[in-house]
Amino acid sequence: MSNFSHPYIANSEQDKKEMLAELGLNSIDELYSDIPDSIRFKGKLELPHFQSEFEVKEHIEKLLSKNVSTRECRSFLGGGLLDVYIPAAQDELLRRTEFYSAYTPYQPETSQGTLHTLFEYQSMICELLAMDTANCSMYDWATALGEAALMTARINKKGNKFLYTAATAPNRKEVLKNYVSGAKLEIIEIPYDKETGKMDKEKAIELMGEGVVGIYFENPNYFGVIEDEIEEVIKVAKEKKIVVVAGVDTSSLGIMEAPGNYGADIAIGDAQSIGAGPLNYGGPLAGVFAMKFDKKWTRQMPGRIVGITLTPKKGKWAFTNTLQTREQHIKRFRATSNICTNEALMAMSTAFHLALLGPQGLKETGESMYYNAHYLKEELEKIGVKTVFNSEFFNTFLVDLKIPKDKKEEFTKFMLERKIFAGIPFSLDGETYDYLITTSYLLKKKDLDDYVKAIEEWRNE
Amino acid sequence: MTYKQATYDEPLIFELGKPGRRGHLPPKTDVPPREITIPSNMKRKEPPQLPEIHEGEVVRHYLHLSQMNYCVDTGIYPLGSCTMKYNPKINEALARNEKLCYIHPYQPEETVQGILELIYNLQKILSELAGLPYCTLQPAAGAAGEYLGLNLIRAYHHDRGDYDRIDIITPDSSHGTNPASTVMNGFNIIEIESNKDGQVDLEALKAVVSEKTAGFMITNPNTLGIFESQIEEISKIIHDAGGLLYYDGANFNAIVGMIRPGEMGFDVLHFNLHKTFSTPHGGGGPGSGAVCCSERLSPYLPVPIVEFDKANNRYFLNYDIPKTVGKIHGYYGNIAIALRGYAYICALGADGLIETSRQAVLNANYVMRKLEEIDGLVLKYNRELPRKHECVLDATPLKHEIGVGAMDIAKMLISRGYHAPTVLFPLIVHEALMIEPTENENKESLDRYIQVFKEEIAKAKENPQYAHDAPYNTAVGRVDDAWATRNLILSWKMIKELEKKGQWPPQWPEDH
Ligand SMILES: Cc1ncc(COP(=O)(O)O)c(C=O)c1O
Numbered sequence: 001m002s003n004f005s006h007p008y009i010a011n012s013e014q015d016k017k018e019m020l021a022e023l024g025l026n027s028i029d030e031l032y033s034d035i036p037d038s039i040r041f042k043g044k045l046e047l048p049h050f051q052s053e054f055e056v057k058e059h060i061e062k063l064l065s066k067n068v069s070t071r072e073c074r075s076f077l078g079g080g081l082l083d084v085y086i087p088a089a090q091d092e093l094l095r096r097t098e099f100y101s102a103y104t105p106y107q108p109e110t111s112q113g114t115l116h117t118l119f120e121y122q123s124m125i126c127e128l129l130a131m132d133t134a135n136c137s138m139y140d141w142a143t144a145l146g147e148a149a150l151m152t153a154r155i156n157k158k159g160n161k162f163l164y165t166a167a168t169a170p171n172r173k174e175v176l177k178n179y180v181s182g183a184k185l186e187i188i189e190i191p192y193d194k195e196t197g198k199m200d201k202e203k204a205i206e207l208m209g210e211g212v213v214g215i216y217f218e219n220p221n222y223f224g225v226i227e228d229e230i231e232e233v234i235k236v237a238k239e240k241k242i243v244v245v246a247g248v249d250t251s252s253l254g255i256m257e258a259p260g261n262y263g264a265d266i267a268i269g270d271a272q273s274i275g276a277g278p279l280n281y282g283g284p285l286a287g288v289f290a291m292k293f294d295k296k297w298t299r300q301m302p303g304r305i306v307g308i309t310l311t312p313k314k315g316k317w318a319f320t321n322t323l324q325t326r327e328q329h330i331k332r333f334r335a336t337s338n339i340c341t342n343e344a345l346m347a348m349s350t351a352f353h354l355a356l357l358g359p360q361g362l363k364e365t366g367e368s369m370y371y372n373a374h375y376l377k378e379e380l381e382k383i384g385v386k387t388v389f390n391s392e393f394f395n396t397f398l399v400d401l402k403i404p405k406d407k408k409e410e411f412t413k414f415m416l417e418r419k420i421f422a423g424i425p426f427s428l429d430g431e432t433y434d435y436l437i438t439t440s441y442l443l444k445k446k447d448l449d450d451y452v453k454a455i456e457e458w459r460n461e
Numbered sequence: 462m463t464y465k466q467a468t469y470d471e472p473l474i475f476e477l478g479k480p481g482r483r484g485h486l487p488p489k490t491d492v493p494p495r496e497i498t499i500p501s502n503m504k505r506k507e508p509p510q511l512p513e514i515h516e517g518e519v520v521r522h523y524l525h526l527s528q529m530n531y532c533v534d535t536g537i538y539p540l541g542s543c544t545m546k547y548n549p550k551i552n553e554a555l556a557r558n559e560k561l562c563y564i565h566p567y568q569p570e571e572t573v574q575g576i577l578e579l580i581y582n583l584q585k586i587l588s589e590l591a592g593l594p595y596c597t598l599q600p601a602a603g604a605a606g607e608y609l610g611l612n613l614i615r616a617y618h619h620d621r622g623d624y625d626r627i628d629i630i631t632p633d634s635s636h637g638t639n640p641a642s643t644v645m646n647g648f649n650i651i652e653i654e655s656n657k658d659g660q661v662d663l664e665a666l667k668a669v670v671s672e673k674t675a676g677f678m679i680t681n682p683n684t685l686g687i688f689e690s691q692i693e694e695i696s697k698i699i700h701d702a703g704g705l706l707y708y709d710g711a712n713f714n715a716i717v718g719m720i721r722p723g724e725m726g727f728d729v730l731h732f733n734l735h736k737t738f739s740t741p742h743g744g745g746g747p748g749s750g751a752v753c754c755s756e757r758l759s760p761y762l763p764v765p766i767v768e769f770d771k772a773n774n775r776y777f778l779n780y781d782i783p784k785t786v787g788k789i790h791g792y793y794g795n796i797a798i799a800l801r802g803y804a805y806i807c808a809l810g811a812d813g814l815i816e817t818s819r820q821a822v823l824n825a826n827y828v829m830r831k832l833e834e835i836d837g838l839v840l841k842y843n844r845e846l847p848r849k850h851e852c853v854l855d856a857t858p859l860k861h862e863i864g865v866g867a868m869d870i871a872k873m874l875i876s877r878g879y880h881a882p883t884v885l886f887p888l889i890v891h892e893a894l895m896i897e898p899t900e901n902e903n904k905e906s907l908d909r910y911i912q913v914f915k916e917e918i919a920k921a922k923e924n925p926q927y928a929h930d931a932p933y934n935t936a937v938g939r940v941d942d943a944w945a946t947r948n949l950i951l952s953w954k955m956i957k958e959l960e961k962k963g964q965w966p967p968q969w970p971e972d973h
Contacts, residue, residue, distance in 0.1 A: 031848075097533070
């Protein structure tokens with residue numbers, strides 16, 4: 001491997017020689033002399049290799065060219081993610097290497113940029129959700145749910161049951177199941193009302209018995225239905241000291257009430273919908289985790305938290321990672337969570353986005369989505385297509401299409417030919433599919449009309 | 462060289478702006494407005510207090526903040542265990558491709574063949590490097606990979622009706638996430654002491670293995686940068702006891718292409734693509750913690766796995782894994798990060814990756830031998846052993862001598878415009894300075910760093926107070942972490958409440 005030179009490697013052959021000479025070595029091999037021969041890999045690795053940056057670029061662009069993006073095909077897909085627009089100014093800030101090529105601010109004095117921005121992220125999240133404190137991100141909404149369930153069990157040490165509604169997104173349920181499995185926390189599903197799609201409140205209250213540590217619901221829920229009858233459930237939960245966890249669509253918060261104002265103790269969600277970043281085929285995202293302030297509870301929070309502190313210069317306060325004694329690098333197996341690397345850049349990106357969007361922009365995007373969804377619903381009704389649940393909703397609803405299993409692929413193709421991603425199939429009966437439709441603020445009236453037309457054509461075929 | 466970090470008295474963004482200013486006009490629908498019939502209890506009453514600023518000022522604010530940040534492109538960032546290597550710019554450019562950014566995870570498979578192929582290729586590459594045939598990119602970071610790996614281990618034992626295997630053994634040198642993931646996963650953790658060579662003490666290991674042993678977690682080279690040369694014996698001891706082996710691949714930058722953990726008997730491993738494969742650390746994340754595993758653990762992999770259907774020449778998401786442990790991420794993991802890692806591997810190829818490791822190791826040993834000469838720093842554990850991609854020096858002698866410890870040294874280094882090593886980790890070295898230069902530093906850069914290290918320690922010896930008062934030249938002086946914990950001011954909202962009570966801005970104590 002003589003004269004190996006590559007842009008990602010700093011030293012030349014000559015440098016290597018000099019360094020080895022100073023170490024009194026002949027070859028780098030000597031630094032590996034302690035590795036037994038028996039375990040060394042002696043074969044030849046089968047790995048791709050491209051001669052230059054240009055060729056790497058060509059290769060990857062060629063691969064990606066096989067994808068069809070939501071800029072080419074009208075997307076009615078949501079399910080916890082939203083097709084958003086990232087303003088150029090936001091991307092410009094994201095491209096600042098000072099932000100993206102730093103790591104966790106372990107040396108706060110030289111990392112005030114990251115810390116200050118993350119503090120602003122935490123603060124904006126608190127304003128949105130009407131909460132007091134937020135961490136500076138979980139991996140995503142699903143893992144935030146897992147962490148929230150575990151946290152309720154740390155707060156309520158005596159119990160071992162966590163309630164969640166059946167109208168929780170299936171992928172989040174899966175992660176929840178996984179996250180609680182080690183803690184021996186039993187999760188119990190609260191059914192939803194078959195007519196309204198809302199949480200069955202009688203059943204919820206009945207289930208809030210002995211040993212329940214927390215209760216989780218989504219608002220709007222996975223079906224897009226607004227959970228507007230939960231007052232009593234929350235009241236009972238409070239009486240029984242059951243921690244209330246709300247999962248919210250962050251993009252709804254310009255027009256929908258903040259969970260902190262209707263009784264949630266902990267609020268979670270994904271900042272992707274509020275502009276943390278584009279869809280990115282589902283990652284990276286930015287799990288939101290916020291709560292009401294309570295000295296004891298806050299110490300049970302997972303993840304990194306930025307706080308304010310003093311510096312030697314009177315009057316000059318600054319930012320630092322705080323409550324680090326909850327974290328794995330200090331507490332090891334007693335830590336509140338195993339999370340280390342999180343989604344900090346996505347959190348910072350959220351701050352950029354919200355700073356640009358402002359309260360007016362947030363309201364307008366919310367309204368656009370609301371108008372789009374309600375217009376679409378009415379137009380579908382005009383051709384005789386109903387929604388499954390007749391409840392108030394924000395930007396998502398379940399359309400009663402009842403596509404038989406064996407027709408599903410054909411339907412997808414049919415819609416694709418009309419440049420439409422039709423929505424997320426969801427089966428209520430195990431036999432047929434209804435479609436969960438989300439309207440982003442990028443869709444225009446023509447897109448919605450085309451959707452209705454396509455459905456009409458499908459039904460006439 | 463004189464250094465001065467940019468310093469602005471930058472307010473919180475909430476203090477900027479005025480009602481009516483706009484930073485961005487979002488797209489609006491042309492569907493006519495209508496009455497919003499959200500029930501009153503769920504209708505927003507008061508808009509969130511977000512800033513109202515024009516675009517130029519938003520950019521200026523965050524630009525100022527960015528300038529108060531040290532990063533890999535500022536200078537050497539030898540933060541041990543974190544592999545702060547250069548983030549190739551082409552990877553950032555590629556990640557802006559619209560056909561990556563704007564694809565939804567639930568799109569029809571025929572519209573995402575490109576990204577599925579890329580994921581599939583990367584799975585294969587990582588498997589090749591790990592020597593383990595199966596791979597998933599679902600874990601969003603290393604710790605999530607550990608958690609998933611432990612899930613697989615548990616599922617395996619349970620599937621065999623072996624419910625009593627509840628112990629996971631790990632050396633006390635292991636990363637904090639190892640014990641944290643273990644306990645979170647419901648296992649019992651057993652930490653064993655390292656021997657005088659900084660390696661796993663085989664006798665201690667034999668003493669704790671039993672019919673309760675579920676598995677063993679190790680990173681190799683370990684967090685001291687020392688290669689666990691008895692890995693085959695360890696592997697045998699664990700396997701004989703019926704346990705499985707987990708390889709924390711966070712330190713893979715030392716051994717790429719030279720060792721394949723699967724061939725040493727490991728059943729499961731995670732990679733940190735944000736370390737070994739150059740994806741940016743983002744001020745704390747996102748990362749990507751891909752997991753590879755052996756045949757016997759493959760029935761439990763999380764859903765979905767990307768596979769290739771030869772007959773139909775098509776990539777697909779396989780959800781049909783009957784014994785799956787479920788999901789560890791809402792979707793398929795941090796795909797836009799994985800793409801960057803893939804681009805990096807494509808650019809280097811096998812030879813390049815191997816050379817990368819070798820240079821990372823050379824750099825670490827070079828720095829170590831030079832710093833070891835400083836009076837007051839010692840190389841704990843067998844100093845004869847070469848280190849791998851990182852080394853850990855102990856400043857305990859200096860601390861005893863003049864009261865200046867690892868944290869003080871860190872603060873002096875950042876005063877000079879260089880990033881500090883990881884300090885006070887691993888916990889088994891009291892005044893640890895954990896240094897990982899990576900292959901991104903050339904000889905001159907390392908020599909400068911060594912020189913600055915020497916100069917600063919010399920200054921501290923002359924005047925220990927100089928060390929305690931550091932850092933200088935950074936945006937702010939040494940922050941008071943204890944005050945932050947006592948006072949817990951965690952959001953703008955909390956500041957506003959303090960303000961109402963007349964308790965903001967904070968008062969400096971008399972003796973501060
Ligand atoms: C040795 C080791 N193991 C595990 C981890 C955890 O990885 P992550 O931070 O990606 O969760 C790290 C890094 O932080 C590490 O250095």
